[in-house]
Amino acid sequence: MKEQALSRRSLITGAAAAGAGVLLGNLPLGAEERAAQTAAPPPTAPADPTKVPGAPTTAVGERSPFVTPKRAPVGEITGTSFTPIQDLTGVITPSDLHFTRIHAGVPTIDPAKHTLLIHGMVDRPLEFTLADLKRFPATTRMAFIECAGNGRAAYRSPRPNMTPQQVDGMMSNSEWTGVMLSTLFNEVGVQRGARYFLAEGGDACLMARTVPVSKGRDDAMVVWAQNGEPIRPEQGFPIRLLLPGYEGNMNVKWLRRIKLGAEPFMTRWETSKYTDPLPNDRIRMFSWEMDAKSIITSPAYPEKLEGHGYRPITGLAWSGRGRISRVEVSTNGGRSWANAELLTPQAPKAAVRFQYMWDWQGDESLIMSRAVDDGGYVQPSFSQLEAVRGPGTDYHFNAIRAWKIAKDGTVTFEANT
């Protein structure tokens, strides 16, 4: 909250210093201002809904007034808004709750004017309108997108009262529809020797990342639809790059240009950011694939277990390298593990929902989940990860997560176990 207030103030100061006070009217509201504007009275329902006619049909449906999932924090133009993963079921993230990481605000783009230029080391540079792209054969698939920085706050500044949203809410999972990038590569004729391409977004920082051409030939897509409708503005409307399994930042939103080249472009977002310091004065770059990870979303803070007996331990698991082959759950701090049931199909580079029925008898317990992917990779413990990466590293943080259950049923986040 303090940070948000500060950032807005600094923006105001910046704008004033630049003599550009006119911009202020367009700045997003801070979290507190927004909350004040949207504060609504608590919902009410008729004593007997079967005795009064209900509401009429509407153009666009809304959630029950009793259900109010929210992304948080909000009001930043360079920041992140996390998905409330503890409020969701199955594996589809409702599009309006997909996490958002933006670097210069969400641009407003007229789809009729938006084009995708593909040029550089190609035989035929081409510019495609949205209508052109939709005339290619379409592909639909499930894929998660996870920010490379997901889990950072829970590592650097953990608190027992962190929710799943605050711990790992920069991961969302959707059905995406678009054209395979390999189809577009074929259309332009990618030249021999082109090993990388630059993907550039149409936001106010022209966000740009280097991607290997091999990924473009494999499963990369240019997508225009998410969960059955056009992509939402904060997810890249009208088109975004989808690189299944790669760190979120590379899935460039508002995609406007692809340039084929022989060498990496070395943009700021792949050099001074999104890189991993390692022991012995090394810094790892181009760590694109998101390794297997999971988190229990219930029970989790701020839930409180009421009554002993069976209840499901449920959560999400995903791997940027392939399919989740199994998820294991421990209720004794990792001393023993049992296989959880997978409730959804094991699609490659997509989230699965797991469930483990737990008979809680009131003991203090530490519950954990551990994902295993089809490459045999086992989600590491915190100490394993810290030993190989060093305590200063925080991107691509995929250590096992734990929740502590107190005798009275109180659940708290147990960091870095």
Add this chain to the structure above:
Amino acid sequence: MMRALGGVRSVVAAAVLSIVAGCRLDSRADSLGDDNLKHFGLGHTPSAATLAAEDIDVLPSGVGLPAGSGTPEEGAKIYAASCASCHGANGEGIAPYPQLIGGPKGRFDFATDYKIPRTIGNYWPYATSLYDYIRRAMPLTAPGSLSADETYAVSAYLLSREGLIPSGTRLDAKGLAAIEMPARKHFVMDDRRAGSGGRRVR
């Protein structure tokens, strides 16, 4: 199959085979693969003007940098007017906007402590990225508003504050690409297993 034949004979055999099969094995010698994919003939050829306007990326070799130049002294004025409100009068950063300069020199043990400031002088492997980023994104409230000369000047100011170029230097495309950044030799490519990943945690 071709590999099994081996040698000169395989070339002849392949040529014969391709003629027999009624197709050319390497019909698009200037393109890789995908010969079986259909061409849809969609999209249109961009104008030379569009290509020139869009082609703004910069490579570490300096390819893509525009003409122009600037000095640290010129850059100091631009920095004070357009950058200091977010990044601080001395580039120290005002949260959430990052610190730009003043990180410890000659220290690269970032993995030991995340609080070690990562700045241009100790964490940016290429000076060209600095120009590219400023041109794309800065200043936050008016991206794209700096001229090429101004962008060189701000880059020169930050690089000189980090002790990477002497004051008074007139920085241009050639000079920027020639700067050897201290962090460069510390960067390594992803050393985790590619593809399926394997079992090892790295």
